[in-house]
Amino acid sequence: MSIYDLVVAGGRVVDPASGVDAVADVGISGGRVAAVGTGLRGTRVVDARGRVVAPGFVDLHSHCDDIPGMRLQAFDGVTTALELEVGMYPVSAAYERAALTGRPINYGFATSWGAARLQVVGGVKATGMLSDVFTAMNVPAWQRAAEPALVEQVIALVEEDLADGALGVGIPVGYAPSIAPEEYVRIAAAAARAGRPTYTHARELVEQDPDTPIDGAEEIVRAAGETGAHMHYCHVNSTSGRHLDRVHATVSRALAAGAPVTTEAYPYGSGWTGIGAAFLAPDVLHRRGLTPSSIQHLASGRRMADAAELERMRAEHGADPAFVHFLDESDPGAQDLIRKAMLFGDTAVASDAGDPVWRSGTKDPMAWPLSADAVAHPRTAGTYGRTLRLLVRETGALSLTEAIRRCTVLPADIAASGVPALARKGRLQPGADADVVVFDPDTVTDNATYTDTTRPTTGFDHVLVGGEAVVRDGELVPDALPGRPVRA
């Protein structure tokens, strides 16, 4: 009889991919799931009785690129965090940096149309960091409509990166909303040729900006229909706001026609981005029903008093993160919209997490727990705990199995085109990577709020990445950095 390296024993194993929902043991050897059954014997045993044992969660939308943010995500059940929406260019630099310092959870990157365009059109060398695009948010040079020869150069860089293992193409077109629609279609076509998905932060909807070169939702589904590229529509909740029903109708029409379009959402009414973003300019805020006080500077906690203050902050601190309160979470109508965005069709749960910012400007990446000085959008620490609390336990809107599916095999499959490594994620079957979470469905809860922003989720007793514990008995394993690259 086999003796496994580790056995997670006696829990309720829920694996939506295989349909298994039964009390069983999970045997792990060599970083992979080796067996699911009863009476398994292991060199080490984790007691999971009375708990749910599920595949580790796969986050399609994480901007976390450092240890503290990824630890917050691990406490929230995430074992694989992928930077796909903005992406990184060149991806090799991003993978090298992550491997050098180590990561607590698995990581992977799409290439970045935005950063490649910043380099070619804006003349700023891209370094493979998120800050490339963030610090250029209020720099119009790279956001202008570009002549065809320059667009060709951007596409060439993107194609090089796809050949170098990028997971897809991040198209944050919402941050350069006046580019020609043709350029967007050409990028999608390049992704289709490489057999990889694209990930879009949509530009404005016509309801928000009648002068937009093309409706943001229409653009995504049209590119899918015209090029055959798999177009993933990022955070439909935040870019649709109160026009969610219309956006869903646009997506449904495309799906009915067989276009490869997928969606994701997070369970919050506020976003988080650089305060210099084009769509936060004082003269366009009203289109989204926002006012300067809807914008809250993260590090200082200050809501902008008026257009003048917002303008000054954008000019002087354009890359500083800010909350964008696009829905009031205390309003029942807003709660309905958030729920609707999460429940639509095959919408994956995805956090849009980002690394905390230290108010004092100094941080020790290995320090834990995080100091009160570390601030982030609460979705970094709480998206998945909040989903399980709100949508499963408190409202019953989703069964536990369906919620787990939307956090595991659904996102893994969305990102899997051209990325065989993802076929081993989001599953608890022999041969799958041993990314496993053990949690208490009766108590699991988010704890991060807009005022206590980085308080970790509780209820995940064990979080294993490649068979190695990052969270054990609800506590961080301080030196554990078992994260591995996911690369095409």
Ligand SMILES: [Zn+2]
């Ligand atoms: Zn975004």
